[in-house]
Amino acid sequence: MAFKDKIIMKPIGYVRTTAVGDEVKDRTRTSEIVIGSEFTEALDGVAGFSHLFVLFWLNKISSSQRKIMKVHPRGRKDMPLLGVFATRSNLRPNPIGLTLVELVKTEGNVLTVRGLDAFDGTPVLDMKPFDLWDIGKKARMPDWWLKLQKEKEDERSATA
């Protein structure tokens, strides 16, 4: 079927960060997005937004990892075994990362952002302004998700 045709992308830039390992998950850290100089013009007006969606390519995920269909969220065995599309796992057929970041600064073709959970050198595919229209105001999540969310909030207030 035509929809199965290969899709080819080229990165628009890459992530620059000194964070290693789990440090990239620290949402208070800043990192840089270095955009290819041919795209500098396409950044005009980005500074008007405080938040951006960053789409990036999880280039550490192997082709065999792209075939994994089920995971425990965050690898936790006390969580149910779920289809990857029900999770934000990095293991997915097309490992695209999607993170909402805070835009701290724009200088030429370099954006400083806060909260980007991507490793140094990660290829960036696209950036989009955060769209309030998109937000599901009455979103419903499963119990396992709410449990993880609560744990995360508790951690945050413990370290605040």
Next chain:
Amino acid sequence: MAFKDKIIMKPIGYVRTTAVGDEVKDRTRTSEIVIGSEFTEALDGVAGFSHLFVLFWLNKISSSQRKIMKVHPRGRKDMPLLGVFATRSNLRPNPIGLTLVELVKTEGNVLTVRGLDAFDGTPVLDMKPFDLWDIGKKARMPDWWLKLQKEKEDERSATA
């Protein structure tokens, strides 16, 4: 540089809709996402969420359109000329669509969703549960954006 390597993806499924032209922008319409049968297992648990991010490939965008760096939002000349990364325009180097949809129903490998602004046959790249953690609570947008948002809200209340 290594980050400029080509990235190759294969669709996980496609959009099925009877909407044509501007009808796809009607957020009250439902459409279907038909997932490749090899990925059915990866849908387990998706039904626990009311909202999903859908990432799709805007396959009507030509290679010359992917080179456009600046646009007027929604093609409106009364709006400023902006870099594509400051807009949600379909014209971008990697034309990936990102829409938050309401999940209405899941049956086998077919998801019925509300609010997916994609044409019939559009390849789907990924789906992710809506993540409240991501939401920028104090997001700031530029004036042109707020103007468009207000117009949209006015339209909605006029048709409600």
